[in-house]
Amino acid sequence: MSYAAITSSVIEELQAICGRDHVVFDDEKKLKKYSRDQVPEDKYARLPEVVVMPRSAREVAAIMKLANRETIPVTPRAAGSGLSGGAVPIYGGILLSIERMNAILEIDTANLMAVVEPGVVTNQLDAALKPYGLFFAGYPMSEEFCFIGGNVAENAGGGRAIKYGVTGRYIRGLEVVTPTGDIVQLGGKRVKDVTGYDLVSLMVGSEGTLGIFTKIVVKLLPRPNARVAVLSLFRDAEAAIAVVPEIVTAGKLIPAAIEFMDHFSFSMAARSLQETFPYDQIGAVLLFEVDGSDNGLVRAEAETIRRICEHRGAIEQHLADTEQSIERLWKIRKQIPWAIKRYTPHQSIEDIVVPMAAIAALLPKLDEIGRRFQTQIPVFGHAGDGNLHATPMKNPEHTLEHWDRMLPDLLTDMYRTTARLGGTISGEHGIGHKRRDFMGLVMEDAQLDMMRKIKLALDPQNILNPGKVVAI
């Protein structure tokens, strides 16, 4: 890949496009802010040469035309809350931050659609929708700070996918600036649309490599009136996991969430929040949420769950039916990645996903891998979707060199194990550059080749977020 360097005349052009205040190039402290996402290890970070903060699709298009003319790589960035390095400018060049494009443009209650700019914080949209009795069912766990644009770029999942699906299900329209600087309107406020190829779905989850979103049309749902959460503590992981398919098949209900936390994840998170539990008896924990329009039905569903868990040997269960008490339970779950991060920066939060019923077979294999590599692998995540954040952590007794040398082998082992169970390497965090070179473990060349061809058909100079998803 041979890209041009940023010259002072390029800087001047960028300033003319976005305004002087919205171009950063000589302030290393500011540039550093844009050098990484939430992947903790330094080796995945890289300083951009210049950061631009456009305010409109027209400005974004002008930047892309300039970048094409000069062969400069452009890396789009939303909140930087990603977990695969997708927003890291690994070839330097232009970092295009959409942070100033952050307006909620329209809440259309008649069509149950919202039109937003990509820099809107997910929770801000939720707060704006609440008075209308509506909600956006995409629910990444970082909703307090992630941007809708990033959610769409990564096709963010989260805790409610088993019932509500992931972000993509709710994206009906996109205004996109193409890699070559055209502005196109894909989809719209239609709930059905088969007019040509589904470019909206192709853009969703393309990790900023196929286009930059400048407007997003989001489908809304009536906000559920009733919510109940159930936290169920089990003596061992097998008993907990056996509950999951039983809820759906025997219980005949699809909860909004079924979260899994192993002993290590749960204890570390709950302890750091000063919660009291019989930690030494707990092998694994499930957190359920059920929601709906009818309070009686939702309570009955929660009771079905409680009963199934009891039957499967739950040693303690907590029901929560107020917003505050429900959030208290979720807080434990959301605390886990932070607790792990505080424990060590030398860790790799993974995002493997298997068919739901294969989790029972996956867990002991993860244990085995941990033992083989003599390292702790806490496991937590979305049991209802088969999506587990197994997180290998550096053994304090190992050197950093050992950890760096070992990790790729450990991940190869984990990914191969996952693939053998019908799974794959990312359920919601994406590939970015962190997992790019592992793609061949779960996909034939012919499939990777299709991705390469599509990328180069739309971005012939490979300048939009190069080096991500698939090696060109």
Next chain:
Amino acid sequence: MSYAAITSSVIEELQAICGRDHVVFDDEKKLKKYSRDQVPEDKYARLPEVVVMPRSAREVAAIMKLANRETIPVTPRAAGSGLSGGAVPIYGGILLSIERMNAILEIDTANLMAVVEPGVVTNQLDAALKPYGLFFAGYPMSEEFCFIGGNVAENAGGGRAIKYGVTGRYIRGLEVVTPTGDIVQLGGKRVKDVTGYDLVSLMVGSEGTLGIFTKIVVKLLPRPNARVAVLSLFRDAEAAIAVVPEIVTAGKLIPAAIEFMDHFSFSMAARSLQETFPYDQIGAVLLFEVDGSDNGLVRAEAETIRRICEHRGAIEQHLADTEQSIERLWKIRKQIPWAIKRYTPHQSIEDIVVPMAAIAALLPKLDEIGRRFQTQIPVFGHAGDGNLHATPMKNPEHTLEHWDRMLPDLLTDMYRTTARLGGTISGEHGIGHKRRDFMGLVMEDAQLDMMRKIKLALDPQNILNPGKVVAI
């Protein structure tokens, strides 16, 4: 486009691949069966040079490799129940029928997934799932004869999209033979997967132009125990349409279906079924279905609908809560296209879709277009999705030449009107070759160009279903 003719040595190769019994080339009566789909007018039909009926992905791949070597166009075909000419071999060549690939390979109750071949009839899958208390929520109106493979190729919609979405939502994995003859496994039994570009969604709705499906992994849902249908008769269309957004917003419920039938459609269909209604008082009719796991809740929702319709002036309402009585109401709705077809073969069943709340503005405009072109345009379809099958019919007083000359102008007018209301030209029937040349009315060149680039990236010789979706 310059394609090679089929030589006798090509026929021999095809026979070697599929077996002599599964290659048809010298029997015009048999070839004719494969010359059209459900578009009635002859001008959209074309005889294939040869029909092949492969039994496996390997055979399909061998056919594509041969076709690439010889530059022969290949048109894949499922049940031929399409409504846009998608399965018509407009350049002759090879018609590839997947009718023999019709096995239900697996019903995986632990993961709520089924694996099927593309030639399985939609209702056959439903019947196979019923004993397990499961269902496939894709619900095209032709489920008695359409094939799952065709549903996926067209991203079929149907009557239940407002609640359940369309076919694509349930397609988790595909085995695909690419235009160049590779066999790739896309997705799988995962409910979440962001490992690379979403090629599954790109394939869904690509109308057989980007790949041929040889295996389909379908997500299943627990079968709703309770169903109630409500048929509500109104004096005029405005009153009926005003109900639709009110159900969702004020009623706070998402029915499984909200179907609209105008006076002409409803009367023609119901009369042909010997049903008795006060036809001269009816301006428009809505058919609702609500379903769910709780009988009481479903009945309460049906009652909410009944009350809102009554408040909006419904002159007569019929509730149905047994499978038989519900099917009787749906039968009227499903009868409409057949009744229109019997009325005249010179008609054009359209598939326009607008944002749900724009239907009220669209209906009088369709009336206006009918008056301007002095022709009847019965309107029926999926009001809950904004997807209406407005069907211009030849005025018996006009000549066939007049109709042929007039129709493109009428359609241009209808599509422009739809686009101005935020709509587009196809919600579920697809583009095929019937609507291909109208794409420019609702899409900028840049977007069409993206589609062309993707098509040529994956099918450089443009041999897989050429001439469909977008002109190359």
